[in-house]
Amino acid sequence: xxxxxxxxxxxxxxxxxxxxxxxxxxxxxxxxxxxxxxxxxxxxxxxxxxxxxxxxxxxxxxxxxxxxxxxxxxxxxxxxxxxxxxxxxxxxxxxxxxxxxxxxxxxxxxx
Amino acid sequence: xxxxxxxxxxxxxxxxxxxxxxxxxxxxxxxxxxxxxxxxxxxxxxxxxxxxxxxxxxxxxxxxxxxxxxxxxxxxxxxxxxxxxxxxxxxxxxxxxxxxxxxxxxxxxxxxxxxxxxxxxxxxxxxxxxxxxxxxxxxxxxxxxxxxxxxxxxxxxxxxxxxxxxxxxxxxxxxxxxxxxxxxxxxxxxxxxxxxxxxxxxxxxxxxxxxxxxxxxxxxxxxxxxxxxxxxxxxxxxxxxxxxxxxxxxxxxxxxxxxxxxxxxxxxxxxxxxxxxxxxxxxxxxxxxxxxxxxxxxxxxxxxxxxxxxxxxxxxxxxxxxxxxxxxxxxxxxxxxxxxxxxxxxxxxxxxxxxxxxxxxxxxxxxxxxxxxxxxxxxxxxxxxxxxxxxxxxxxxxxxxxxxxxxxxxxxxxxxxxxxxxxxxxxxxxxxxxxxxxxxxxxxxxxxxxxxxxxxxxxxxxxxxxxxxxxxxxxxxxxxxxxxxxxxxxxxx
Numbered sequence: 266x267x268x269x270x271x272x273x274x275x276x277x278x279x280x281x282x283x284x285x286x287x288x289x290x291x292x293x294x295x296x297x298x299x300x301x302x303x304x305x306x307x308x309x310x311x312x313x314x315x316x317x318x319x320x321x322x323x324x325x326x327x328x329x330x331x332x333x334x335x336x337x338x339x340x341x342x343x344x345x346x347x348x349x350x351x352x353x354x355x356x357x358x359x360x361x362x363x364x365x366x367x368x369x370x371x372x373x374x375x376x
Numbered sequence: 377x378x379x380x381x382x383x384x385x386x387x388x389x390x391x392x393x394x395x396x397x398x399x400x401x402x403x404x405x406x407x408x409x410x411x412x413x414x415x416x417x418x419x420x421x422x423x424x425x426x427x428x429x430x431x432x433x434x435x436x437x438x439x440x441x442x443x444x445x446x447x448x449x450x451x452x453x454x455x456x457x458x459x460x461x462x463x464x465x466x467x468x469x470x471x472x473x474x475x476x477x478x479x480x481x482x483x484x485x486x487x488x489x490x491x492x493x494x495x496x497x498x499x500x501x502x503x504x505x506x507x508x509x510x511x512x513x514x515x516x517x518x519x520x521x522x523x524x525x526x527x528x529x530x531x532x533x534x535x536x537x538x539x540x541x542x543x544x545x546x547x548x549x550x551x552x553x554x555x556x557x558x559x560x561x562x563x564x565x566x567x568x569x570x571x572x573x574x575x576x577x578x579x580x581x582x583x584x585x586x587x588x589x590x591x592x593x594x595x596x597x598x599x600x601x602x603x604x605x606x607x608x609x610x611x612x613x614x615x616x617x618x619x620x621x622x623x624x625x626x627x628x629x630x631x632x633x634x635x636x637x638x639x640x641x642x643x644x645x646x647x648x649x650x651x652x653x654x655x656x657x658x659x660x661x662x663x664x665x666x667x668x669x670x671x672x673x674x675x676x677x678x679x680x681x682x683x684x685x686x687x688x689x690x691x692x693x694x695x696x697x698x699x700x701x702x703x704x705x706x707x708x709x710x711x712x713x714x715x716x717x718x719x720x721x722x723x724x725x726x727x728x729x730x731x732x733x734x735x736x737x738x739x740x741x742x743x744x745x746x747x748x749x750x751x752x753x754x755x756x757x758x759x760x761x762x763x764x765x766x767x768x769x770x771x772x773x774x775x776x777x778x779x780x781x782x783x784x785x786x787x788x789x790x791x792x793x794x795x796x797x798x799x800x801x802x803x804x805x806x807x808x809x810x811x812x813x814x815x816x817x818x819x820x821x822x823x824x825x826x827x828x829x830x831x832x833x834x835x836x837x838x839x840x841x842x843x844x845x846x847x848x849x850x851x852x853x854x855x856x857x858x859x860x861x862x863x864x865x866x867x868x869x
Contacts, residue, residue: 304549311557361528369532
């Protein structure tokens with residue numbers, strides 16, 4: 266299971282970084298979202314991976330770490346708000362500059 | 377008395393919430409609420425400074441949870457000093473904003489308060505994850521403020537700023553995950569204790585995490601190679617916002633200083649990444665000097681001067697000796713206030729020039745040119761570091777404290793570049809003019825806050841001796857991390 270989780274995190278982060286490096290705002294937004302998922306999963310895994318155990322002391326023999334779940338919850342909420350903001354900003358950038366290029370204008374198509 | 381520690385976070389938070397409830401059309405009420413909060417922060421910061429200056433570290437346990445398990449706010453001399461600086465900067469910046477810039481967008485006042493809440497929280501918190509949360513609070517408010525007003529340039533710079541900081545947040549979370557995974561704690565004091573006892577692969581993982589933290593703090597502080605966002609963002613932000621942002625880079629510097637003093641002053645991880653920070657800071661300083669020479673707008677020039685101050689400070693702090701920290705803190709206070717004054721002055725020049733531009737080209741003459749020229753001259757002398765103002769004293773103390781050939785060479789050359797840049801900007805703006813002078817009113821409500829910030833420089837110079845001693849006291853407390861750790865963890869450590 267460790268290998269599977271590690272692979273998933275790796276693929277998510279790699280895809281996220283790749284998309285972040287593209288020149289279109291939409292891919293950058295998607296990239297940051299995927300990067301956020303990868304990071305959240307990583308944070309979650311840092312408490313140790315356990316199957317079928319609840320995060321309540323006393324309710325299970327070997328409880329999982331509840332703190333990482335709280336951290337991930339916070340990170341998800343913040344990440345969600347930031348993504349929403351970024352989408353609005355990307356739309357405004359598109360509206361004001363008539364281009365979805367991250368620099369406001371496309372070097373190749375400007376002419 | 378113990379509850380005062382949380383007041384610098386609660387006051388702006390309550391004011392921000394009230395501002396969201398208030399009717400948008402009632403601008404005077406909103407200004408009153410915002411100013412009330414900023415005025416209240418000054419005596420609160422003074423009271424807290426009084427409390428911290430006695431040498432005890434104040435600890436506030438949120439929800440009364442014991443230290444390594446719950447989140448704590450910690451008030452030591454460094455936090456109190458930074459809180460006081462923030463309060464003294466925020467009031468003139470908001471006063472300037474109340475002269476009319478706050479009408480250019482809907483939620484200026486609320487965002488301003490949330491930004492203050494984030495900054496104060498970051499200075500107070502004793503928990504790494506809580507530091508992340510306060511960073512996000514101050515960042516999301518700063519996104520809104522950076523975009524305050526309109527214009528395609530602002531949106532473009534804002535987009536870059538937001539994307540970079542979101543990527544930075546992701547790195548921050550990875551670093552926190554690693555730290556929690558290996559040491560099982562996120563409390564700074566507890567982490568400092570546990571970092572001493574790490575072995576083998578755990579030590580390597582924590583090293584990676586801490587270096588990632590340096591990247592994140594370096595991004596906030598605008599350190600090479602992560603400073604490229606700053607000139608565009610600051611130069612395009614509205615004047616009061618840019619003035620408030622002068623403290624934002626210092627939040628990054630504060631975080632580096634805090635972590636270094638607490639966890640990496642000795643033990644197996646002593647001086648972790650300090651060499652790297654030293655060289656990166658010197659490169660930042662050199663590149664900022666080149667940037668200052670090549671700036672085509674006054675706003676851009678001032679932004680590069682901010683980057684220059686960051687390089688100066690981080691280089692001095694990465695030496696890690698207590699005697700360099702004191703002068704660095706004095707220089708930090710000076711550069712924050714003067715850079716903020718310069719951003720406000722830059723806006724005044726733009727207004728009196730008539731075409732609304734701060735391009736460094738021959739243009740229409742300035743209304744009230746003599747007064748503005750005198751102010752610009754004083755600000756330039758202060759920021760570049762010529763006698764008799766505070767920049768000179770700050771740089772002199774730093775040069776004395778850091779006897780290193782590369783530092784002296786680069787700092788002095790960068791000072792020269794700043795001098796050339798400011799002289800060129802001043803002579804272009806004030807002397808290379810054509811056309812008739814058009815009389816424009818600048819308005820007392822803009823001039824007075826700018827002057828207040830500018831007068832900080834002679835005040836800092838006059839009170840240099842006691843202030844340097846005070847900063848040395850702050851550095852002395854930082855040099856002994858056991859005081860902080862014992863206060864937070866009690867007898868448990």
